[in-house]
Amino acid sequence: MAHARAALRCALDQLGYTGDAPDDAVLAVSELVANALEHAPGPYEVRLRWAAAGLICEVMDGDPCIPAIPSLLSVGLFEPAPDKRGGGLDALLEVLSERGRGLQIVHQLTSGAWGFSTERGKRTKVAWVMIPEGWAADR
Template sequence: MKPHHTACAPPFVVWRWTSCTPNALAQARAALRCALDQLGYEGEVISDVVLAVSEFVANAMEHAVGPYEMRLLRTAAEVICEVEDRDPHIPAIPVFPADAPFTLVREDRGGGLEALCALLSERGRGLHIVHELTKGTWGFRSWRGTKTAWLALPAVPRRFRP
């Protein structure tokens, strides 16, 4: 799941933090939501990306050392969101069976907010959620003592489509 891209611009650092940063997850969500809004993304796309990246941020803070960095990288075909930590080890990727897809219950699709909160409170569901929200366009890479979790969005935000 490695992105094939030619960068149109250098990565933009959305936010940096350490393990001592208060309310790090909430701050990461707010910073990413603002950056995606400024790029022209809206509504469900922003919500889905923020939820998926929240899983990356939470996993980095729980399983790796900081400092941490969240970046956006624009290419000709996509916008890539990355979360970097200082642990080069790639986590085990769960199996995503094709015949029994993981279903994310959302308030607008039935089940309500309580069902979604119950789902999110179960451990071990984070990468399944990322996989579902990104339709499989995500992954990890390791380089020079760091690990980066990434996910990709279409390059042209809905707000700017003809």
């Protein structure tokens, strides 16, 4: 995973992306790579490609199934849910769980500009994030 982060950061630097945007993109892609490593048979591949709206970073893995997308919050990522207050130790552990937040993080970091796709007849899926062209300083 560290190799994917370093390679993406280097590519974004070379393309002129500056400020916080590369950090957000690298973190979002890191979450997608972590999901590929944990949930799909290897190997995975990270690709960059240009689109009309900007740069798309894709993470392709060997699992053609698109995961169930959690209900994405419109409020802050770690704000307590009213129905999770009280309930003792089990409720507290569920709220503090590190699992299940990766796609929420991707959603927050990309302002919703992410998703999944599959190619007909191939046993792969692609998780992608959009890196808007406006994030590059000299484009």
